[in-house]
Amino acid sequence: MKSFFQILLLFFCIHIYAQEHPNLILTKKGVENIRKELGNIPLFDETLQKTKKEVDAEIATGIHVPIPKDMAGGYTHDRHKKNWSILQKAGVLYQILRDDSYASYVHNVLKAYAKMYPTLPLHPQTRSYARGKLFWQCLNDANWLVYVSQAYDCIYEFLTQEERDYLEKNLFIPYANFLSVDTPQFFNRIHNHSTWGNVAVGMIGLVMDNDELIKRALYGLKSDNIDPHLKDNDGGFIKSEGQKAGFLANLDTPFSPDGYYTEGPYYQRYAMYPFMIFGEALQNAKPELKIFEYKNGVLIKAVYALLNLTDADGEFFPLNDGQKGMSYYSKELVSAVDIAYHFGGNDSSLLSIASKQNIVQLDDSGLAVAKGLQQNKATPFLKKSIEFRDGSNGTEGGVGVLRSINQHFDAVMKYTAQGLSHGHYDKLSLSYYNKGNEVLQDYGLARFVNIEQKNGGGYLEENTSWAKQSISHNTIIQDETSHFNGEFEKGSAHHSEKYLFDISNPKLQIISAKEENAYPNTKLHRTLVMLEDKEDFDTPILIDMMKFASDSTHQYDMPFYYFGQIINTNFKYSSPQQLKKLGTKNGYQHLWLEGKSIIRDKRTSQITWLSNKTFYTLSTLTNANDELLLTRIGASDPNFNLRRDPAFIIRKPKTKKDIFINIIEAHGSYNPITEIAHKAFSTIKDIKAVSLAKENYIGWKIITKKGNTHRFILCTSDSKKDTSHTITLNGKSVQWIGPYVYNKVK
Amino acid sequence: MKSFFQILLLFFCIHIYAQEHPNLILTKKGVENIRKELGNIPLFDETLQKTKKEVDAEIATGIHVPIPKDMAGGYTHDRHKKNWSILQKAGVLYQILRDDSYASYVHNVLKAYAKMYPTLPLHPQTRSYARGKLFWQCLNDANWLVYVSQAYDCIYEFLTQEERDYLEKNLFIPYANFLSVDTPQFFNRIHNHSTWGNVAVGMIGLVMDNDELIKRALYGLKSDNIDPHLKDNDGGFIKSEGQKAGFLANLDTPFSPDGYYTEGPYYQRYAMYPFMIFGEALQNAKPELKIFEYKNGVLIKAVYALLNLTDADGEFFPLNDGQKGMSYYSKELVSAVDIAYHFGGNDSSLLSIASKQNIVQLDDSGLAVAKGLQQNKATPFLKKSIEFRDGSNGTEGGVGVLRSINQHFDAVMKYTAQGLSHGHYDKLSLSYYNKGNEVLQDYGLARFVNIEQKNGGGYLEENTSWAKQSISHNTIIQDETSHFNGEFEKGSAHHSEKYLFDISNPKLQIISAKEENAYPNTKLHRTLVMLEDKEDFDTPILIDMMKFASDSTHQYDMPFYYFGQIINTNFKYSSPQQLKKLGTKNGYQHLWLEGKSIIRDKRTSQITWLSNKTFYTLSTLTNANDELLLTRIGASDPNFNLRRDPAFIIRKPKTKKDIFINIIEAHGSYNPITEIAHKAFSTIKDIKAVSLAKENYIGWKIITKKGNTHRFILCTSDSKKDTSHTITLNGKSVQWIGPYVYNKVK
Structure with missing residues (x-):
């Protein structure tokens, strides 16, 4: 280096x-x-x-x-x-x-x-x-x-x-x-x-x-x-x-x-264009500098990072300010892929990306790529689960991507630093993709780049009032206030901490991270599990645990920005005769409230929707007095700068500490030509929280309609692989080694 | 026959x-x-x-x-x-x-x-x-x-x-x-x-x-x-x-x-499946019946009609109760195309449809098709502008489809009879497509066919309260009441009358039809012109004239159900702090009012939106006191059975007679990868009504930003090709032969 x-x-x-x-x-x-x-x-x-x-x-x-x-x-x-x-x-x-x-x-x-x-x-x-x-x-x-x-x-x-x-x-x-x-x-x-x-x-x-x-x-x-x-x-x-x-x-x-x-x-x-093109120029004009080896080859690594931060269609995850639709088909990535191939060791998997791009840079690097393609050297670029650390030394949190074995599903969790001026206030936020379609979206930026009528193509006011706010993301919000109170200085002083990124078992992959500075005296800890079990679930399910604890009572919201049409809910809700704004500031002023339910007794609440010909169900463990809100973006938006996208918000009012446990499940399909609805119902019957004597363990049980039970327990205070744990659960002793234990009981 | x-x-x-x-x-x-x-x-x-x-x-x-x-x-x-x-x-x-x-x-x-x-x-x-x-x-x-x-x-x-x-x-x-x-x-x-x-x-x-x-x-x-x-x-x-x-x-x-x-x-x-399969069976078992010659070969004609009533992706126009996405890829059409090919004279253009279907019926007809494809006999199935008469004798109105020369744009106008129990109350309604994408949509049915959670897959209440109502279509509505008061008996007793369907000039194609029974003592007459002029417009423009006259004053609404996001309007409007329903019945109870403008002086009002990476502008000639409403579907819809799609409604309050003149224009494109916005602005500067001494002539002038003027005058009382007309316009005599005259002046 x-x-x-x-x-x-x-x-x-x-x-x-x-x-x-x-x-x-x-x-x-x-x-x-x-x-x-x-x-x-x-x-x-x-x-x-x-x-x-x-x-x-x-x-x-x-x-x-x-x-x-x-x-x-x-x-x-x-x-x-x-x-x-x-x-x-x-x-x-x-x-x-x-x-x-x-x-x-x-x-x-x-x-x-x-x-x-x-x-x-x-x-x-x-x-x-x-x-x-x-x-x-x-x-x-x-x-x-x-x-x-x-x-x-x-x-x-x-x-x-x-x-x-x-x-x-x-x-x-x-x-x-x-x-x-x-x-x-x-x-x-x-x-x-x-x-x-x-x-x-x-x-x-x-x-x-x-x-x-x-x-x-x-x-x-x-x-x-x-x-x-x-x-x-x-x-x-x-x-x-x-x-x-x-x-x-x-x-x-x-x-x-x-x-x-x-x-x-x-x-x-x-x-990436200036970084890579200057890298190439320096390598040509000043090879002694060995610029492509600088910082352990970070320029070439950056190209792989970008390629891995795309969905199945090659579109970048729109973390922070990001325009949707931007992809590895952009000219910057054509240049970057060619240069990374030529100066980064002729990795044949880059050729498959170049082949999709179907254009090369007119220089030595583009020639090398075109030649490699002519010689049929291309091999697939397989996108696997991967974590990217943030910070110049890799110590400032990161971004984790869990990918299903078939590469159809990408779960992206962001626990980075602020991200300079383009950063959003969305610690521990989640986005989720199925075959390149957004299942749970990150809103991206509020801007129509280069469209003159929209503020000369520049950032819109709603980028600050909406897109940067926490409520516009799939993450937790305390008291209708954004993380770090939406203040850039505060946000820039902190980053989330990775707790665990374990993809050693492709059928049970985990991202877990903590955030302890977003709200005063409040600890947040989110853990995502991508679970594959062909017997119970056709496709992987994503289990999301968001633990929160504060020294006083607050209201907590957990929104999920889905797409498509609601097919069914297993809870009753009221529908307003007029639509009112959900709040007055911090992004809440941009949401219309379309429906509201107040839960009477602890239960598993479910909402099923249809999007891109696939059924999805979100199951969530709700307590008495929890509220379920059906909302839609578009309030306080006189210029129609925002998309009218829906969200499902789970609200826990006046709570000191608790855990949101949510499961996102893709099931079945609908074909408008054959008109066949295949597996239109969730396979999940119930969610239970695993209740433990010790504070530093959290967990869930899922009971499927087939009658199987999946149980997961995580130690939240020690993520070491070799620590041995013993807890008492329902009077029985449970022992394991490593940060978590998972069982399936038929 | x-x-x-x-x-x-x-x-x-x-x-x-x-x-x-x-x-x-x-x-x-x-x-x-x-x-x-x-x-x-x-x-x-x-x-x-x-x-x-x-x-x-x-x-x-x-x-x-x-x-x-x-x-x-x-x-x-x-x-x-x-x-x-x-x-x-x-x-x-x-x-x-x-x-x-x-x-x-x-x-x-x-x-x-x-x-x-x-x-x-x-x-x-x-x-x-x-x-x-x-x-x-x-x-x-x-x-x-x-x-x-x-x-x-x-x-x-x-x-x-x-x-x-x-x-x-x-x-x-x-x-x-x-x-x-x-x-x-x-x-x-x-x-x-x-x-x-x-x-x-x-x-x-x-x-x-x-x-x-x-x-x-x-x-x-x-x-x-x-x-x-x-x-x-x-x-x-x-x-x-x-x-x-x-x-x-x-x-x-x-x-x-x-x-x-x-x-x-x-x-x-x-x-179509039972019709064609029984046709085939009768032809095989009782060839003497010559079933495929019955009623001048109506079975084979019906297959062509279906193929022509599709957009660029092969999806059927969802007139009346129609589920979107249903297309000529359905098994019924595989069967129908094979049988029509085999028993209808081996038309090679059907092979190109069969080739897209990529499956055949396992019988003589499927063999014939597969063999034709193997022998590379397929020729393109070119969809041109076409009219289909309705009624067993072809005397009960019809459906007209105008298609641009490049086949990208389809304008569909419906002036049929009621259509039995699946008919909608949308006389003279319009829908518009660009390369298979809906520009102005027909809502289709309100039903999730075979999705059990949605009323067992059957018709939903909203099919009656919304999808069948006139306001859910791009057509004129008097006093917030549906055509025929939404009554099946009344609707079944009448049909619209074709006035003109003239596609002889591919650069100026016309559909014109009248409806005189939808509202008591009220005459409606809609005329669509698809105009191609490369100098002034990159793509064809659609000019829509809806003339109405009654014996008393009424309110008239003209909705346009667009898709995508509003980019700009050239009129100011108020934005409500709460969303209220636009009305209480006849479908109006399903619309939220998102914005409202009251026009002060006669002007050309424009709204530009972006949909599927294309810019569209609707320009409309508005008079003082006309109202422009921005609405969205979704009110009175507690089960989320309806899509939250937007509409732009032009309202003429307290009017005895007038004409809506609207222009729908596709212009330019947006590419989220290159981030280039190409021709994001309308090319139309102004619309004028052509003002005539004689009652039975109507017309428009379009002034482009380049300064060219396009003028069109239609005689509304005589559609004969050989009639000679003379009118006085701005003191000058204008003469022509045939129902209309068109001029372009630079």
């Missing part, structure tokens, strides 16, 4: 030779290889043709370098965005096809930029904490340079020294300085924005062989004078005191040793 | 010879052909293997003929249902594979039925207007016999005369008599139930060569003493006075000359 300081040392020892070009994502040798193989590797050839067609069409429209003016979605914004993409592609086409017209085109566009750039003030739109020049925010300026430095690299040797000097003096050097020394609040922090900034400066530094820029990119600005109280547009801190900056620091801090990025998969995906 | 009387005559003249078996869906010669081809025709062989596997597995479980007891969804119901299916298949397997074990199995099961049948009282469940013996309703008893007579036919020659006598005496003859003479209210009417009953009796009659039963099947019971006021479970009349009965009458009356079945596609699909 290379550390920050080893790399630092290495860097200063490298003797720099005059470099040849291209040397970023393309290399002289790589281009030779590519040219030799042209016409032989189908997927590469197809991508090349598609790219050529796109670029040719665009070149035919002429050169468009307008004076910056518009917000995202507006003409000048979209135009400069398009330019960066076409320039990068045209540069690559020049190298691969040796057609000077592409180089001339790139040169001409760059000249137009070089002419305009020195005249530009800050962008007229003032909304960003770090305004750009070409765009309303520096982030997009950085995007531009990450791509355009690749284009410049491709035509570097096509230009005369004089032509290069002109571009560098008027465009690239001032551009890089603007993004860094002129905008430290953008450049010198731990954030996906800064990663883009660092990489932009580093990429152009590599092309120009400019040591100072490269160092600045890797290690950040030495001084920045950033106010430690300053926040960005999303409410995140700009910088905490003593925080390192630069590309390597952005690898060190937000990435855990397992490759999990603390902001969540959606933003990890976004940051 | 053969008429009822010609067939009647023919029938009595045929000299009946002793028949050979099988002679229903299989023939001796057909079986020989099939056996010769075994192993050569992939789709046939696959279907055969699949069937064998299913039947073998079932036979292995033994024989199960329980005493009837349960409702639909219960054990005895499902078991007898399974038996009919397995018996039919086992019979066919015996014929094709010449394996006596299948014949023995069929014989043994039939003996068990023959032993039980004479002991059976009426089924203990009393819910049906025509209780069966094996099942709670005669309908299912008839289903059983339709299939089982095929099984009996297959093993007929395997049995001794004595064995046959036993089965016929104890089972088949009393069974057929029970379904007919013992239950005339089931057998002797015009209804899909009776069709099943007729065919059941006819099929077993053909096997047994029993003239009396065959005649009874074809022509009904001579006397039945059915009370003309009697109604069935769905509220439909059992029989009107003088109504003929029997199979041929069921072809005559509910089918229009175009093959449209008055109940709607969902029930047509259900009835």
